[in-house]
Amino acid sequence: MSTGTLFDKVWDAHTVGTLPSGQTQLFIGLHLIHEVTSPQAFAMLRERNLTVLFPDRTVATVDHIVPTDNLARPLADSIAEDMMQALEQNCKENNITFYNVGSGNQGIVHVIAPEQGLTQPGMTIACGDSHTATHGAFGAIAFGIGTSQVRDVLASQTLALAKLKVRKIEVNGTLKPGVYAKDVILHIIRKLGVKGGVGYAYEFAGTTFEQMSMEERMTVCNMAIEGGARCGYVNPDQVTFDYLKGRDFAPKAAEWDKAVAWWNNIRSDADAVYDDVIVFDAATIAPTVTWGITPGQGIAVNESVPTPDEMPVDERAIAEEAYQYMDLQPGKPVQGTKVDVCFIGSCTNGRISDLREAAKFAQGRHVAAGIKAFVVPGSERVKKQAEAEGLHDIFVEAGFEWREPGCSMCLAMNPDKLQGRQLSASSSNRNFKGRQGSSSGRTLLMSPAMVVAAAVTGQVTDVRELI
Structure with missing residues (x-):
């Protein structure tokens, strides 16, 4: 295990090799797909006679195009119905787990993966959706990707990425009544700008984040992308472990203890060196x-x-x-x-x-x-x-x-x-x-x-x- 930040440790653990371009070929532990960015990716696989390399590392749901009032099929919007059918067929042909409407597990992709315990510390996660950064709340490194990259992950379970710098954003203190995680991240983006995080991973640290629930941390990491960061994360701690324990895909029995030991080990070291550190006072944040x-x-x-x-x-x-x-x-x-x-x-x-x-x-x-x-x-x-x-x-x-x-x-x-x-x-x-x-x-x-x-x-x- 390398030393340094969580980002460094997870990146190094998932590095397959260095490409001629200088980019890292990074193994992706969990690939989440939905109906909007996957049809073209599957079509590209078919054109090249490729198959999904690790279907058991791919999980699908439908979220963007589903109506929230009338779910009767066929959907009233013919384009939405076509996208729905394409996802159903692609998952069936490739033996991919698909949480369809009515399964009891369908929902927004960045909600269902955490609540089922699919999202875990130390993972690399990719999804054809910009707000994949959400999963960083667990101490994962999660990237939103484009359609051609969805194809790449389906075919090879890897991504070609340039390594990011790491900025530590520390917020300390207790939030005042009426002030929430959403206010914290909007405040950070206001101060640092929508391009302030370009080229960076954001590590959210400090007592304010330590006091937050997992769902509050997800809100913060979700919008790291809006500040220009490629991803955002929080180091895993007891709050993380308590949230995950007993969930569908969380490790069980003796495997749980092993997992927690490893999760604790990937936390950023106390002497980790960051490319930048910015500190905020929670008391200054308002709705x-x-x-x-x-x-x-x-x-x-x-x-x-x-x-x-x-x-x-x-x-x-x-x-x-x-x-x-x-x-x-x-x-x-x-x-x-x-x-x-x-x-x-x-x-x-x-x-x-x-x-x-x-x-x-x-x-x-x-x-x-x-x-x-x-x-x-x-x-x-x-x-x-x-x-x-x-x-x-x-x-x-x-x-x-x-x-x-x-x-x-x-x-x-x-x-x-x-x-x-x-x-x-x-x-x-x-x-x-x-x-x-x-x-x-x-x-x-x-x-x-x-x-x-x-x-x-x-x-x-x-x-x-x-x-």
Whole structure:
């Protein structure tokens, strides 16, 4: 076992060799696939008469295109139905485990793998989805990849990658009431920028992350990619082990003790050398909301939209573009901005703890008149658990729609789309132009609790006022 950071140790342990390009040929321990980026990859395999090398290291589900209201087959969208059928057929032909709708295990790929214990410390993980960084919460090195790379992993179980630098992002202290993991990562991206992590893996460290649950850590790692990092991770600890123990694919009996010993060994060493270290104080982080068209354009909910002269010169052009697109005025408070749609879900914030926290604020309140608000569980297991706890009743009584699992309005490759210039308060991860299904639709990113606050008041509201 090499010494240094967790990233170094996991990278070295999975290195097959160095390619003529200078890149590392890296073995991928777990390959997650879904219906959007895999059909072309399988077609490329067929063109070359190649087969899937390790089907037992590949796991599939359907998430992006599934409707969250009517799941009757054939799907109303013929393109979605074609993608669904292609995934079903490709998995069948290649003996790949497929968690289809109704299996009890279907859901967003970055929700189902952790909840089943497929995601484990020390792994290398790849998926044709940019938010694969989520799995780094377990001390894995997880990469979002493109379609040609999906083909490569299916055929060889390896990826050609250039080794990254490692930046340690330390956050210390206890978060104040109303401040969540989503606020922490939005704050980090705000401070470091959407390109700040280019060429880096982010190691999230410090007492704040140590105090977080696994699901909170997943929220943070999920959005590392939005800060430009190729991946993000947290060193595994007792919180990690307690979460994994007893899950479907977690090691059992004597194998468990061996695994924990190894997982402890891959933690970054106390004397590990980093390429960069940045430290934040948790006490300075407030409920955060994006005002612009990148995840880096965020402010505390009680702040005003920044004016051009408050920004670095190189950020002013994108700010001007954001003012016009979002129809928000520089220098004016973001709080009080009217919203049209409120969405709780996605691979960032669609887990059971997200729904529990949102339900606390929904209970005894009601969605404001004219607001469309809906909750989309991240998986069939999350939905079942939430219903067992009566969370769905709280949401429905408060005026939210309770939906079936899927990616829903995050990417809107399904019927859940913004209409026209609607403004969405969203617990998802991207606020790009047109991201939520309308070419002119607008997105404000925030925590699930903040989405509830917006839903019940009809405007951007500081969730601390509801505590």
